[in-house]
Amino acid sequence: xxxxxxxxxxxxxxxxxxxxxxxxxxxxxxxxxxxxxxxxxxxxxxxxxxxxxxxxxxxxxxxxxxxxxxxxxxxxxxxxxxxxxxxxxxxxxxxxxxxxxxxxxxxxxxxxxxxxxx
Amino acid sequence: xxxxxxxxxxxxxxxxxxxxxxxxxxxxxxxxxxxxxxxxxxxxxxxxxxxxxxxxxxxxxxxxxxxxxxxxxxxxxxxxxxxxxxxxxxxxxxxxxxxxxxxxxxx
Numbered sequence: 001x002x003x004x005x006x007x008x009x010x011x012x013x014x015x016x017x018x019x020x021x022x023x024x025x026x027x028x029x030x031x032x033x034x035x036x037x038x039x040x041x042x043x044x045x046x047x048x049x050x051x052x053x054x055x056x057x058x059x060x061x062x063x064x065x066x067x068x069x070x071x072x073x074x075x076x077x078x079x080x081x082x083x084x085x086x087x088x089x090x091x092x093x094x095x096x097x098x099x100x101x102x103x104x105x106x107x108x109x110x111x112x113x114x115x116x117x118x
Numbered sequence: 119x120x121x122x123x124x125x126x127x128x129x130x131x132x133x134x135x136x137x138x139x140x141x142x143x144x145x146x147x148x149x150x151x152x153x154x155x156x157x158x159x160x161x162x163x164x165x166x167x168x169x170x171x172x173x174x175x176x177x178x179x180x181x182x183x184x185x186x187x188x189x190x191x192x193x194x195x196x197x198x199x200x201x202x203x204x205x206x207x208x209x210x211x212x213x214x215x216x217x218x219x220x221x222x223x224x225x
Binding site for chain 1: 162163208214
């Protein structure tokens with residue numbers, strides 16, 4: 001059974017940093033599309049970033065220059081380094097795996113909550 | 119960016135009844151349309167892809183239809199475990215945008 005397990009969320013002050021992790025089992029991070037998708041409290045789903053192939057990466061305009069997606073193939077783990085955090089970054093962050101199409105998410109983690117507040 | 123619009127925002131349905139959810143794209147997405155179910159406190163789950171293909175393990179009471187700009191998700195006989203929020207998503211164009219969701223609640 002595929003499992004994606006996120007960790008690393010928490011409370012951080014505006015301007016601070018956090019690194020999220022997503023450990024995968026029965027799903028190979030290096031050979032599939034791996035994304036971060038977030039959901040602000042009471043809101044809908046918003047794609048944040050994707051990594052695939054030979055470390056090709058893309059970002060939503062709202063996080064470009066502040067967030068960095070990466071992966072450790074030996075650990076089969078996905079990361080999201082978040083710097084210069086803003087209150088509007090407050091959300092549950094899900095890692096999501098896609099097999100056939102970059103944007104169609106076949107598997108999701110349970111999410112980790114990031115709260116940016118002073 | 120393609121805008122996805124779902125209706126209604128909330129749908130009140132009695133168990134055993136049929137539920138019909140709609141999704142409209144601001145431009146044609148062919149059949150690259152997915153539906154996800156999200157229960158409170160849980161991650162979304164892929165239900166339907168390719169507008170009408172059920173994902174692995176999804177019961178036959180869930181069906182999808184449509185192409186181009188108009189899509190429908192039908193739950194033929196609502197069960198208690200089906201209540202939650204349903205999102206449509208186009209995955210034809212960057213960046214795979216979601217609708218705002220339809221909440222299916224108990225009537």
